[in-house]
Amino acid sequence: MSEKLLDVKNLVVNFKMRSGEVTAIDNVSFSLLKGEKFGLVGESGAGKSVTGFSIIKLISKPGYIKSGEILFKNNDLAKLDYESIRKIRGNRISMIFQDPMMTLNPVLTIGTQMIETLMAHKNISKSEARKIAVEKLKKVHIPSPEKRLEQYPHEFSGGMRQRIIIAISLLTDPELIIADEPTTALDVTIQAEIMELLLQLCDSMGMGLILITHDLAVVSQVTDRMAVMYAGKIIEEGNTLEIIENPKHPYTEGLIAALPESASTKEKLNQIPGNMPGLGKIPEGCSFHPRCTKMMDICLTEVPELKEYKKLHRKISCHLYNEKEQ
Amino acid sequence: MMDKISKFRSSYLWYSFKNDKFAIASFLVFMLLLIIAVFAPLISPYNPYSPDNIFILNAEMPPFWIDGGSKEFLLGTDDQGRDLLSTMIYGLRISIMIGIGAVLLQAILGIIIGLISGYVGGKIDSFFMRLADVQLSFSYLMVAIFLSAIFKAAFGVGTFGEVAVPFLIIVIGLAQWPQYARTVRASVLAEKEKEYVQAARVTGFGSVKIMWSHILPNCLSPIFVLSTIQVANAVMSEAALSFLGLGMPVTRPSLGSLINSGFEYIFSGSWWITAFPGIVLVILVLSVNMLGDWLRDTLNPKLYKG
Numbered sequence: 001m002s003e004k005l006l007d008v009k010n011l012v013v014n015f016k017m018r019s020g021e022v023t024a025i026d027n028v029s030f031s032l033l034k035g036e037k038f039g040l041v042g043e044s045g046a047g048k049s050v051t052g053f054s055i056i057k058l059i060s061k062p063g064y065i066k067s068g069e070i071l072f073k074n075n076d077l078a079k080l081d082y083e084s085i086r087k088i089r090g091n092r093i094s095m096i097f098q099d100p101m102m103t104l105n106p107v108l109t110i111g112t113q114m115i116e117t118l119m120a121h122k123n124i125s126k127s128e129a130r131k132i133a134v135e136k137l138k139k140v141h142i143p144s145p146e147k148r149l150e151q152y153p154h155e156f157s158g159g160m161r162q163r164i165i166i167a168i169s170l171l172t173d174p175e176l177i178i179a180d181e182p183t184t185a186l187d188v189t190i191q192a193e194i195m196e197l198l199l200q201l202c203d204s205m206g207m208g209l210i211l212i213t214h215d216l217a218v219v220s221q222v223t224d225r226m227a228v229m230y231a232g233k234i235i236e237e238g239n240t241l242e243i244i245e246n247p248k249h250p251y252t253e254g255l256i257a258a259l260p261e262s263a264s265t266k267e268k269l270n271q272i273p274g275n276m277p278g279l280g281k282i283p284e285g286c287s288f289h290p291r292c293t294k295m296m297d298i299c300l301t302e303v304p305e306l307k308e309y310k311k312l313h314r315k316i317s318c319h320l321y322n323e324k325e326q
Numbered sequence: 327m328m329d330k331i332s333k334f335r336s337s338y339l340w341y342s343f344k345n346d347k348f349a350i351a352s353f354l355v356f357m358l359l360l361i362i363a364v365f366a367p368l369i370s371p372y373n374p375y376s377p378d379n380i381f382i383l384n385a386e387m388p389p390f391w392i393d394g395g396s397k398e399f400l401l402g403t404d405d406q407g408r409d410l411l412s413t414m415i416y417g418l419r420i421s422i423m424i425g426i427g428a429v430l431l432q433a434i435l436g437i438i439i440g441l442i443s444g445y446v447g448g449k450i451d452s453f454f455m456r457l458a459d460v461q462l463s464f465s466y467l468m469v470a471i472f473l474s475a476i477f478k479a480a481f482g483v484g485t486f487g488e489v490a491v492p493f494l495i496i497v498i499g500l501a502q503w504p505q506y507a508r509t510v511r512a513s514v515l516a517e518k519e520k521e522y523v524q525a526a527r528v529t530g531f532g533s534v535k536i537m538w539s540h541i542l543p544n545c546l547s548p549i550f551v552l553s554t555i556q557v558a559n560a561v562m563s564e565a566a567l568s569f570l571g572l573g574m575p576v577t578r579p580s581l582g583s584l585i586n587s588g589f590e591y592i593f594s595g596s597w598w599i600t601a602f603p604g605i606v607l608v609i610l611v612l613s614v615n616m617l618g619d620w621l622r623d624t625l626n627p628k629l630y631k632g
Binding site: 056058086087088089090091094095097098099102103104105106107108116117120121165168 | 520521522524525526527528529530531532535539540543544546
């Protein structure tokens with residue numbers, strides 16, 4: 001087995017609100033092998049993005065990492081000071097955001113933004129940085145990159161901007177890329193193209209990828225393993241294809257049943273009734289029980305633990321599965 | 327360079343300028359005044375600072391088209407017997423110098439404070455913004471009266487005359503920095519929530535770098551617009567201070583102190599000493615304000631998105 005690139009252990013992220021502290025990420029653990037592609041799936045507000053941001057310690061103010069470890073190559077990022085974490089951000093770990101229209105600074109040329117990123121992390125001259133920038137733009141299939149460096153973000157299409165953002169995230173040859181819904185703002189044909197490109201780059205450069213998305217189709221195409229999050233917790237984790245084909249947790253089942261492809265024609269689309277609870281109002285017991293179709297008495301009172309079930313090759317947090325199946 | 331020029335020619339700024347007669351006219355007028363001010367020693371017929379040109383027998387001569395006027399002094403002479411045209415040209419120079427200098431000082435102070443309080447927020451933000459409130463509740467006239475009284479008492483009136491220009495720049499600059507700080511802070515608050523700032527943080531840039539080279543360039547259009555208005559304001563403030571006798575001394579008059587010195591003679595019929603500097607002041611302020619209006623319309627992101 002190859003070495004672990006990232007190992008998140010018992011991560012708890014709290015937000016200090018006026019009404020008191022709320023837990024956004026509750027005891028989340030997962031790990032990533034070198035070059036592995038991992039998907040984090042869930043509804044809006046499940047804590048996917050907060051998990052992604054907390055890996056590089058970028059949770060904005062009321063939020064903070066309360067406990068847990070974030071081991072990146074056996075180095076605990078949660079304990080690093082500001083200066084040391086800055087050397088890792090954008091250098092060893094890069095991040096790609098949702099909206100390529102917003103992520104690039106509108107008043108700086110692409111070249112300026114790429115070169116300053118390189119020069120912030122590497123001790124190289126401007127002309128060397130330029131060379132690397134051109135090379136990375138070629139890698140993401142931007143035609144005539146030398147000319148393109150002089151242009152401003154508004155001179156590019158959405159798909160091209162996202163490719164440029166990918167090129168920027170590749171500049172320092174990171175070992176891990178966190179992609180936070182990288183294709184949500186793009187149309188479907190471009191989505192496929194971008195995911196294909198990202199996948200191919202990860203494979204050829206041996207980078208790890210954490211893909212944060214609500215799009216199950218994208219996850220199933222790209223990732224090796226996935227975790228489903230609900231109300232700040234991981235409720236099911238395992239091999240991507242196995243989970244998609246044979247979901248075990250009622251929430252995952254619901255999610256997959258809600259895909260348009262799952263419903264037969266002329267029928268109404270399936271949905272999971274209700275909404276995800278707000279952070280302050282997480283119900284007692286299993287947080288999913290008010291919406292669950294298979295609710296039992298125990299779900300009202302006892303919080304299920306995320307346990308490994310060897311027979312099923314995955315971890316599930318649900319009372320439906322008991323010790324015998326482990 | 328050629329590339330930059332052709333880019334500018336195809337920009338919206340140039341397009342809008344080309345099609346706005348008021349913008350072109352006010353720009354030309356402002357440039358004309360600026361050129362006159364810069365090349366004052368070459369253009370003006372006399373040097374009003376030279377004691378040779380103070381000749382009391384020539385005092386209060388009317389403009390040349392009125393009886394008693396002379397072609398020697400086109401716009402007449404002031405109460406000291408100096409050529410009014412030359413004195414106005416030099417006065418224009420001082421007014422513009424103080425206007426631009428004070429705005430630079432305001433801008434530097436205001437931008438730095440606005441960036442920091444907008445970006446950092448919290449207690450630092452509250453501190454600077456309350457400081458701005460306090461500053462704005464003082465009238466700049468009062469500050470100027472205090473400071474100049476203290477200065478004149480400490481160093482004498484003669485020394486004050488020598489440092490009057492930097493003194494006025496500092497007084498007007500200090501009085502008006504909150505305008506900039508508030509404008510910049512408001513833009514920073516809007517910009518810092520945008521994803522490119524988050525992306526810059528993810529890239530590992532430090533706060534100073536993010537503030538200076540990522541957020542500030544995005545806040546430039548309100549700063550430009552404010553600057554034109556503030557230049558006009560500063561010129562007027564200087565004129566007001568000089569009119570009250572707190573500004574430029576009679577030996578080196580600005581437009582404001584010329585208006586003031588003529589004011590005493592207006593009832594004896596020497597209207598030109600007040601009128602001509604007044605007209606130049608109005609033209610200067612009007613052209614700057616109209617340029618500012620046009621700039622505000624052009625750079626307003628609600629009217630145009632680029």
